[in-house]
Amino acid sequence: xxxxxxxxxxxxxxxxxxxxxxxxxxxxxxxxxxxxxxxxxxxxxxxxxxxxxxxxxxxxxxxxxxxxxxxxxxxxxxxxxxxxxxxxxxxxxxxxxxxxxxxxxxxxxxxxxxxxxxxxxxxxxxxxxxxxxxxxxxxxxxxxxxxxxxxxxxxxxxxxxxxxxxxxxxxxxxxxxxxxxxxxxxxxxxxxxxxxxxxxxxxxxxxxxxxxxxxxxxxxxxxxxxxxxxxxxxxxxxxxxxxxxxxxxxxxxxxxxxxxxxxxxxxxxxxxxxxxxxxxxxxxxxxxxxxxxxxxxxxxxxxxxxxxxxxxxxxxxxxxxxxxxxxxxxxxxxxxxxxxxxxxxxxxxxxxxxx
Numbered sequence: 001x002x003x004x005x006x007x008x009x010x011x012x013x014x015x016x017x018x019x020x021x022x023x024x025x026x027x028x029x030x031x032x033x034x035x036x037x038x039x040x041x042x043x044x045x046x047x048x049x050x051x052x053x054x055x056x057x058x059x060x061x062x063x064x065x066x067x068x069x070x071x072x073x074x075x076x077x078x079x080x081x082x083x084x085x086x087x088x089x090x091x092x093x094x095x096x097x098x099x100x101x102x103x104x105x106x107x108x109x110x111x112x113x114x115x116x117x118x119x120x121x122x123x124x125x126x127x128x129x130x131x132x133x134x135x136x137x138x139x140x141x142x143x144x145x146x147x148x149x150x151x152x153x154x155x156x157x158x159x160x161x162x163x164x165x166x167x168x169x170x171x172x173x174x175x176x177x178x179x180x181x182x183x184x185x186x187x188x189x190x191x192x193x194x195x196x197x198x199x200x201x202x203x204x205x206x207x208x209x210x211x212x213x214x215x216x217x218x219x220x221x222x223x224x225x226x227x228x229x230x231x232x233x234x235x236x237x238x239x240x241x242x243x244x245x246x247x248x249x250x251x252x253x254x255x256x257x258x259x260x261x262x263x264x265x266x267x268x269x270x271x272x273x274x275x276x277x278x279x280x281x282x283x284x285x286x287x288x289x290x291x292x293x294x295x296x297x298x299x300x301x302x303x304x305x306x307x308x309x310x311x312x313x314x315x316x317x318x319x320x321x322x323x324x325x326x327x328x329x330x331x332x333x334x335x336x337x338x339x340x341x342x343x344x345x346x347x348x349x350x351x352x353x354x355x
Contacts, residue, residue, distance in 0.1 A: 005035040008147070030152050037146035037157070044121075049140040049155070051119045051162060052128045120154045122173070126183040137171050139163035174198035181206060192217040205230065216241040229254055236262035253278070260286035277302065288313045301326055308334035316340055321347065 035043070119140045120128060141161040142148060149156040166172075173179055174194050180203050183190055188211035191199070196219045204218045208227055212235035215227065223242075228251055231238040236259030239247060244267040252270050255262040260283025263276065271291045279286035280299050284306025290299060292315065300318045303310045308331030311324065316339040324347055327334035338344040 003031065003033045005033075005039055007036050007039060008034050033150040035148055035150070036144070037142045037148060037159075038144040040142050040146075040148040041144070048122050049119050049142070050122065050125060050128075051117075051138045051140050051160070052125075052168075053136045053138060053165070117157050117160055118154055119157065119160060122179070124153055125173070125179075126186045135168055136165040137168055137173070138165055169193050169195045177203070185210060188214045189217075209234070212238045213241075225251070232262075233258060235259065237265060238262075240265040256282065256286075259283060261289070264289035273299075280306075284310055297323060304330060304334065307331065309337065312337035319343065 142157060143159055143161060146157050146159040184203060184207045188207045191207045191214045199219045199222060201222055204222050204227060207214045208231050212231040215231045215238060228242060232251055232255040236255035239255045239262055247267050247270055249270055252266045256275060256279045260279035263279040263286045268291055271294055273294045276290045276294050277299055280302045284303045287303035287310055295318055297318060297320060300314050300323045304323060304327035308327040311327040311334045319339055321343060324338050
């Protein structure tokens with residue numbers, strides 16, 4: 001459904017184009033509203049709108065420039081201080097001979113469907129920030145004589161004025177704590193894109209709670225013991241990002257409880273027989289990272305009862321008959337990982353002849 005303002009309706013009549021004829025060029029199912037730029041500014045007097053541009057600030061062989069009147073249908077940039085800017089331009093190829101400068105295109109190539117300029121309001125920027133990292137953001141001003149198409153999540157126009165470029169990571173929008181929360185909840189990895197001067201304790205806690213890995217992007221002075229423990233509760237292997245000299249027994253225990261494989265990142269001096277057993281109970285594969293000095297038959301049994309093929313990671317001195325039999329019971333392939341040939345023959349004989 002397409003809703004047009006009274007002024008837009010008058011322009012269609014003036015240009016001898018029917019709404020049915022023109023609206024057929026819009027590829028849309030959602031309701032859209034079409035109004036003039038002057039009406040748009042009256043409707044949203046206090047809202048700010050933005051354009052996200054890529055690193056090279058170009059799209060479809062067209063480029064964006066500071067403080068220019070960008071027309072989406074002829075590709076021209078008109079300096080806002082020049083006289084040309086005052087010429088009303090609604091669509092590509094239109095005539096400006098009449099008093100108002102308005103005529104309406106009837107060809108599909110001249111509609112929003114072909115080459116409209118997109119922009120978005122601040123409240124919807126979180127997705128854009130997440131989807132277009134390492135890009136620029138510019139504030140958008142809508143000229144009175146432009147045409148604006150309102151959609152559910154963004155706007156389209158045939159002309160706008162772009163403000164100065166700012167890298168996303170340096171955007172003053174990060175000063176808005178609520179905006180930051182919205183962006184970072186939707187895409188925690190954006191913490192790596194924002195300037196670290198905007199980071200706060202509250203923001204970092206929100207982000208790490210959503211994605212523990214993002215703690216590596218947190219400013220050093222905000223990486224508290226409590227934050228590391230929160231991250232370890234979410235993803236045990238996060239301790240790989242902390243200096244081993246700064247690890248604590250409590251942090252390692254939390255990490256191991258979450259994921260036994262975190263044992264490979266634990267400082268050897270903090271490994272204990274109890275901690276290793278917890279790791280292997282949690283994840284049998286963790287036996288690969290157990291300090292050899294702490295390995296016991298009990299830990300080996302726990303591992304092979306989880307997965308018999310883990311026998312291949314157990315040193316010969318710990319491959320007792322009991323450990324090997326339990327491993328083979330769990331997986332017949334484990335027999336191939338017995339390191340002692342004499343033990344291998346003994347187990348084969350017991351299986352074949354019951355000796």
